Amino acid sequence: AKARVAVVGGGYGGATAAKYIRMLDPAIHVTLIEPNEAFVSCPLSNMVLGGFRGIGDITTPYTGLAKHGVEVVRDWATAVDMTTKTVALKGGSKVAFDRVILSPGVDFMWEALPSMASAEAQAAVLHAWKAGPQTVSLRKQLEAMPDGGVFVISVPLAPFRCPPGPYERVCQVAAYFKAAKPRSKIILLDENADVISKGPLFKKAWTDLYGGMIDYRPNSKAVDVDWKGRTVKLEFGDQKGDVLNVIPPQRAGDVAKPFITANNRWCEVDWTTFESKAHKGAHVLGDALQVAPLMPKSGSMANGHGRICATAVVALLNGEAPNPSPTLINTCYSMVSDKLAVHVTSVHKYDEKDRTMKTVPGAGGVSAAMNEAEGVYTMNWARNIWADALA
Ligand code: FAD
Numbered sequence: 411a412k413a414r415v416a417v418v419g420g421g422y423g424g425a426t427a428a429k430y431i432r433m434l435d436p437a438i439h440v441t442l443i444e445p446n447e448a449f450v451s452c453p454l455s456n457m458v459l460g461g462f463r464g465i466g467d468i469t470t471p472y473t474g475l476a477k478h479g480v481e482v483v484r485d486w487a488t489a490v491d492m493t494t495k496t497v498a499l500k501g502g503s504k505v506a507f508d509r510v511i512l513s514p515g516v517d518f519m520w521e522a523l524p525s526m527a528s529a530e531a532q533a534a535v536l537h538a539w540k541a542g543p544q545t546v547s548l549r550k551q552l553e554a555m556p557d558g559g560v561f562v563i564s565v566p567l568a569p570f571r572c573p574p575g576p577y578e579r580v581c582q583v584a585a586y587f588k589a590a591k592p593r594s595k596i597i598l599l600d601e602n603a604d605v606i607s608k609g610p611l612f613k614k615a616w617t618d619l620y621g622g623m624i625d626y627r628p629n630s631k632a633v634d635v636d637w638k639g640r641t642v643k644l645e646f647g648d649q650k651g652d653v654l655n656v657i658p659p660q661r662a663g664d665v666a667k668p669f670i671t672a673n674n675r676w677c678e679v680d681w682t683t684f685e686s687k688a689h690k691g692a693h694v695l696g697d698a699l700q701v702a703p704l705m706p707k708s709g710s711m712a713n714g715h716g717r718i719c720a721t722a723v724v725a726l727l728n729g730e731a732p733n734p735s736p737t738l739i740n741t742c743y744s745m746v747s748d749k750l751a752v753h754v755t756s757v758h759k760y761d762e763k764d765r766t767m768k769t770v771p772g773a774g775g776v777s778a779a780m781n782e783a784e785g786v787y788t789m790n791w792a793r794n795i796w797a798d799a800l801a
Contacts, residue, residue: 412439413727416497416507418487418665420444420472422709423513423695425799426716427723432478434724441481441505443497446542448472449800452572453709454745454792455541459549460582461590462748468541468792474801487514487665492689509723511684512677513695513712514663515540516571519675522659523634531637535654539571551653552583557591562651564599564632564642566659569676571697571707573607574754576600576657578744581612584620585747596623597649599630599642607706608744608754608776615746615780632656662698669694676700681760681767683722683732684715693719702767705758706740713795714738735760738767740774743788751784752777 417428420442428442449470457463472482486500490512496504518537520526526535538548552561561583565576580598587594605612605626616624634643641650661675669677669688677694678687681702686692696712705711715738722732738758745751756774758767777784 412437413508414439414441414506415509415511415723415727416505417442417511417513418490418497419513419515419663420446420449420475420482421513421515421696422712422795422799423716424511425449425475426713427511427513427695427720428480429475429478429799430717430720431724432480434720435728436479438724438727439481440479441483441507442472442475443483443485443487443499443505444472445484445486447484449796450541450545451709451792451796452539452541452575453795455538455545456575456579456582457745458545459538459552459579460586460748461549462582462585465542465546470796470800472800490665490668490692492692495691508727509691509693511693511695511719511723512666512669512698513716514665514698516660516697516707517663518658519661520658522566523632523656525634525637526656526658531635535635535637535656537657538655539575539657539660548653548655552586555591555594555652558593559591559652560595560597560650561587561653561655562597562599562642562649563655563657564630565601565657567601567631568606569701569707570657570660572742573706574612574742574744577605577607577612578746579655580624581615581619581744581746584616584623587623588620594623595625597625597651598627599632599644599649600626600628601631603628607742608752611752611777611780612744612746615750615752619747619750660697662694666694666698672700681765682734682736683726684719685722693723695719702758704756704769705738705767706742708740708742709795710740710742711738713799714740716799735762741791743784743791745785745788746780749782749785750780751788752780753784753787
């Protein structure tokens with residue numbers, strides 16, 4: 411019988427894995443389970459908040475995967491049963507597999523912000539940390555804010571999805587305010603002790619491009635949100651604003667719960683195959699993973715995970731040995747205005763002795779300064795990775 415692989419989640423990790431398995435071995439049947447009609451990219455979604463892109467510019471249909479013979483099932487996976495080797499779907503049916511790959515991204519630890527538990531609260535104070543309807547709604551809130559208003563964004567302690575993301579976001583919102591509402595202010599409440607990615611580059615952009623508009627407050631831990639009073643409750647003091655954007659702490663997506671092995675939050679894997687340390691036959695990719703040292707939770711990384719995992723799964727299903735020492739490359743661009751960008755890049759190689767991914771010394775680095783050429787590279791990076799994962 412044909413070998414069957416079920417993939418849960420059609421984001422950067424899952425879509426890539428599904429497509430690459432089909433390209434490497436068309437004899438394998440691949441079912442991708444994803445509730446969304448189309449893929450909406452978190453990378454570049456901050457530009458939608460800035461008003462420089464529309465949501466349509468960051469949306470790609472799943473039809474490209476069907477062309478590779480991936481069976482795309484539009485549904486939620488509610489449970490993964492490793493005994494019967496089936497994924498249960500919300501719609502009531504089941505998908506059988508020989509191996510399962512989970513790339514569900516993150517879900518939020520709302521328990522860290524008690525008053526945010528209700529759907530009403532979550533509709534009023536947005537995270538926009540999953541691209542889609544929340545991105546559009548947060549943009550509308552920014553548009554409705556009067557000139558002279560205050561935008562308050564709060565950032566959880568690392569690790570979280572996209573280390574440079576919050577700092578890019580304030581650049582994009584500042585670019586919008588500078589053009590449309592120059593008397594407005596941005597207060598960046600950061601639970602971390604300092605900007606955790608590309609710090610000097612972001613700080614220079616904030617000063618040189620946006621003057622005194624951005625008020626950066628490190629060591630500011632959000633402990634709750636008075637969403638009716640539009641106030642972020644901090645460990646020390648409160649901060650009121652006109653538009654609040656609270657990014658809660660995160661953990662592996664709900665469906666990956668049985669595979670969580672680290673700190674009640676993340677899933678650990680064998681880095682040569684991405685096979686779960688909790689269950690043989692299950693693989694986990696992307697943001698849901700417990701990262702190796704200096705490894706970010708990024709789309710760039712999840713895409714690389716998807717390719718290594720696909721290669722390993724095809725080898726294992728064909729009774730072959732997987733590559734014993736894979737390499738991952740990460741590049742994260744950030745748009746600091748409508749045209750200027752900065753980047754950070756790193757190379758991670760499997761260390762067979764310590765059984766983890768380690769950064770390759772001397773490889774990688776950051777931009778010397780923000781520049782327009784990298785703004786063009788950012789758009790090319792996005793087009794290329796969307797094509798690699800989905801076309
Ligand atoms: P996702 O891409 O989120 O995919 C998860 C998918 O699983 C989703 O489609 C979801 O619908 C689906 N899913 C979840 N649960 C279920 C279920 N139970 N059943 C079926 N399907 C399910 N990374 C970069 O490399 N470069 C950037 O410039 C960059 N910018 C970013 C900016 C912002 C504002 C944010 C928030 C993130 C950014 N990232 C960036 C990070 C990047 O988006 C993530 O690291 C990446 O999406 C992780 O891929 P993933 O496959 O783990 O999860």
